[in-house]
Amino acid sequence: MNGALIGIAAAALLALGLGFLARRGRNIGLEQWTVAGRSFGAPLVFLLMAGEIYTTFTFLGGSGFAYGKGGPAYYILCYGTLAYVLSYFMLPPIWRYARDNRLYSQSDFFVRKYDSPTLGVVVSLVGIVALIPYLVLQFKGLGIIVQTAGYGAISSTLAVWIGAAVATAYVMVSGVRGSAWTAVAKDTMILVVVVFLGLYFPLRYYGGLGPMFAAIEAAKPGFTVLPAHGENAWWFSSTVLLTALGFYMWPHTFGSIYTARGTRVIRQNAIVLPIYQLILLFVFLAGFAAILQVPGLSGVDVDLALFKLSTKSFDPWVVGVIGAAGVLTALVPGSMILTTAATLIAQNLYRAVDRSASDERVLRIAKLSVPVIALVAVYFTLAGGQTIVALLLMGYSFVTQLFPSLVLSLGGGKWVAREGAIAGIVVGVATVAAVSLTHTTVATLVPSLPAGIKELNVGIVALAVNFVTLSVVSVGASLLVPMQRPLADVSGASSRAWPRRRTDRFWPES
Amino acid sequence: MRTIRALALLPFLALLVGPFFVNRVTPAIFGMPFLLAWIVAWIVITAAIMAVIFRFDPANREDAQ
Numbered sequence: 001m002n003g004a005l006i007g008i009a010a011a012a013l014l015a016l017g018l019g020f021l022a023r024r025g026r027n028i029g030l031e032q033w034t035v036a037g038r039s040f041g042a043p044l045v046f047l048l049m050a051g052e053i054y055t056t057f058t059f060l061g062g063s064g065f066a067y068g069k070g071g072p073a074y075y076i077l078c079y080g081t082l083a084y085v086l087s088y089f090m091l092p093p094i095w096r097y098a099r100d101n102r103l104y105s106q107s108d109f110f111v112r113k114y115d116s117p118t119l120g121v122v123v124s125l126v127g128i129v130a131l132i133p134y135l136v137l138q139f140k141g142l143g144i145i146v147q148t149a150g151y152g153a154i155s156s157t158l159a160v161w162i163g164a165a166v167a168t169a170y171v172m173v174s175g176v177r178g179s180a181w182t183a184v185a186k187d188t189m190i191l192v193v194v195v196f197l198g199l200y201f202p203l204r205y206y207g208g209l210g211p212m213f214a215a216i217e218a219a220k221p222g223f224t225v226l227p228a229h230g231e232n233a234w235w236f237s238s239t240v241l242l243t244a245l246g247f248y249m250w251p252h253t254f255g256s257i258y259t260a261r262g263t264r265v266i267r268q269n270a271i272v273l274p275i276y277q278l279i280l281l282f283v284f285l286a287g288f289a290a291i292l293q294v295p296g297l298s299g300v301d302v303d304l305a306l307f308k309l310s311t312k313s314f315d316p317w318v319v320g321v322i323g324a325a326g327v328l329t330a331l332v333p334g335s336m337i338l339t340t341a342a343t344l345i346a347q348n349l350y351r352a353v354d355r356s357a358s359d360e361r362v363l364r365i366a367k368l369s370v371p372v373i374a375l376v377a378v379y380f381t382l383a384g385g386q387t388i389v390a391l392l393l394m395g396y397s398f399v400t401q402l403f404p405s406l407v408l409s410l411g412g413g414k415w416v417a418r419e420g421a422i423a424g425i426v427v428g429v430a431t432v433a434a435v436s437l438t439h440t441t442v443a444t445l446v447p448s449l450p451a452g453i454k455e456l457n458v459g460i461v462a463l464a465v466n467f468v469t470l471s472v473v474s475v476g477a478s479l480l481v482p483m484q485r486p487l488a489d490v491s492g493a494s495s496r497a498w499p500r501r502r503t504d505r506f507w508p509e510s
Numbered sequence: 511m512r513t514i515r516a517l518a519l520l521p522f523l524a525l526l527v528g529p530f531f532v533n534r535v536t537p538a539i540f541g542m543p544f545l546l547a548w549i550v551a552w553i554v555i556t557a558a559i560m561a562v563i564f565r566f567d568p569a570n571r572e573d574a575q
């Protein structure tokens with residue numbers, strides 16, 4: 001066993017240990033397992049939310065994006081920042097509503113607001129279809145990291161199985177607490193590793209940032225800014241806007257809001273998270289440094305840029321530390337996705353059928369779903385194939401389709417009918433799928449637009465179609481049956497016999 | 511002081527509209543291309559803006575849980 005493997009194995013054991021410790025002394029019921037009893041202060045909520053940002057996609061994909069495409073990669077820095085600004089205003093009302101109605105999942109929010117378990121099923125299906133490819137991406141990243149950082153001693157297939165087993169085990173035991181505790185180790189390590197690499201590589205190979213960017217500019221003029229064609233400023237701006245709106249629509253990110261102890265915690269995080277976003281700057285710097293040092297990577301191999309440069313530069317034990325950080329960046333988001341997808345299945349699919357199910361029963365079903373979801377993801381990871389890649393590209397656009405009906409239900413938006421919300425989401429998701437699978441772009445839809453504007457992100461079209469459908473159907477529904485039904489439930493009181501919680505405590509643990 | 515919340519619009523202007531005007535390599539700042547430096551600067555400014563909004567937001571006194 002070489003030095004690198006020891007580091008990687010230690011990371012897996014650390015994750016397992018922390019994940020199990022997280023439940024110590026606690027009797028984990030449904031509310032503890034899914035939302036940690038709404039007890040987390042600012043640091044743990046911060047770590048859960050940061051868990052969404054720094055996944056293997058950021059670690060491998062962020063550096064690979066900078067290496068392969070240059071300037072357009074900056075969009076990853078921007079959308080999170082804008083999402084946090086939105087979060088300051090958008091999340092506190094969501095949190096309060098979730099506490100008052102004892103919600104466990106993102107879909108619960110839609111169920112209550114629109115008084116429609118059917119909408120809950122629709123939202124859950126959209127969420128699960130987007131989450132599974134995202135989990136596959138984490139497993140894939142884990143396999144690549146272990147294989148590369150371990151100098152091939154462990155195959156990526158074996159690494160994927162071990163990683164999936166570790167995450168499944170501690171999620172079944174500790175739920176979202178396990179994710180939060182392992183996130184402590186993950187974010188500490190990733191912070192140290194990424195900042196080090198981002199400063200060290202430019203210094204060692206170029207003598208500093210200035211000389212590095214000058215060398216890149218000399219070799220590839222204009223590479224570090226946005227190109228005039230393709231991923232230009234129009235593409236950049238529209239993509240940043242879309243992804244900022246979709247950011248908190250991911251079911252696991254949305255769910256992490258519920259774990260907060262109060263709304264103040266959420267507002268505090270809106271200040272700190274933008275700064276933490278700057279970690280990505282160092283990921284980019286490492287990716288840029290690799291351009292002239294490990295040239296020639298193309299296609300999917302650009303994601304290896306960071307590790308190729310690392311194995312070229314360091315002793316195995318340093319590579320092991322980097323690999324360990326990489327393994328944790330796969331396990332933490334992976335475990336959050338597992339918890340969330342399992343909650344959606346149990347709470348919003350199973351409970352929609354068996355309305356009288358007890359919380360204990362729902363929790364048991366959620367826990368049993370965890371290994372099933374993990375196995376499905378492992379299957380897709382190892383089988384590869386185009387389907388999962390296509391789904392992955394669509395995932396972000398899928399969850400973004402939840403934005404209109406969510407945000408319109410927050411204020412006094414009584415005019416959105418549940419039929420409108422359902423129709424908008426279904427049509428929006430269908431538009432995303434059609435547009436992605438047929439490779440439609442704004443340029444093919446509206447050929448008369450000026451050249452630059454044609455590069456607008458086509459996701460804007462799906463969101464617009466969604467909004468128009470939602471509006472038309474809602475107005476239509478209110479005209480057809482003006483008196484009979486309440487529209488979006490703004491008061492918080494639900495008339496339907498959706499299972500009432502057994503306890504009436506507002507703050508179960510503080 | 512609810513009007514102070516309007517400050518939250520500035521990051522959107524800077525990061526959504528700004529790139530059309532600052533999409534250039536020079537002048538380099540701390541060695542970074544100007545576009546990258548602009549984005550990094552605005553991330554820091556955004557955090558400062560959110561801190562100011564937080565400071566003056568009456569909501570943070572109401573439910574200091």
